[in-house]
Amino acid sequence: MAGAASSDQPARGGRTGNPAGRFADEIAEVVRDEMGAVRRQLTEAARPAGTGIALLAAAGGCLILGVGAASTTVLRMLETFLPRRLAVAGLASGYLAAAAVLGRLGLQQLSAAGDNSARVADEVREAVSATAGAVVPAGSAAARQALGGGRGPESDGRNEV
Structure with missing residues (x-):
């Protein structure tokens, strides 16, 4: 009876002595590690994307300014004869x-x-x-x-x- 009670007790490292409990703990640890790896990968992928989006927004602003300047130039040219x-x-x-x-x-x-x-x-x-x-x-x-x-x-x- 003492053996049955000791199998439910936490073993070394804070894990239960029960094989199913150890298996669940190990699976949870693997899942935590994988989730951490996915989170790191997403963070690393988002940094360049964020920079890329900011650069595209700046390029769009420059495009709008360029179109405005070109429009003003065309208007001034048209005004020379109209x-x-x-x-x-x-x-x-x-x-x-x-x-x-x-x-x-x-x-x-x-x-x-x-x-x-x-x-x-x-x-x-x-x-x-x-x-x-x-x-x-x-x-x-x-x-x-x-x-x-x-x-x-x-x-x-x-x-x-």
Whole structure:
């Protein structure tokens, strides 16, 4: 009886004398070691990724600044032979046309991908249609007002944009 009681007692190293208990302790130790190794690997992998993401964000900021500078340069070049309003309208029209073409191509690619991508493409089309339905009339009114030299007969003097 003394032997049965001693097998449930903790053995050297704090482990139980029971073979099943020792096995569970050893498995727990292996799992802890493996989890520590996985955690270290993830941490090591995340450091360069974090740096990479920060560098990509900085590159995106530089890209936006570069596009703005290029846009200003193109506008100044257009203003050398066009009135300012016409140069601005032409540049804006070019950007809008490029956005429409690129957007249409992107939506076609999403639709061709199928499944969830096609559903996303449909949702984007609906959102763009709803936005365009609200923006185009306001933009047309603003353009008519700007080209008409200010107030038209239907204007009450407020800026309607």
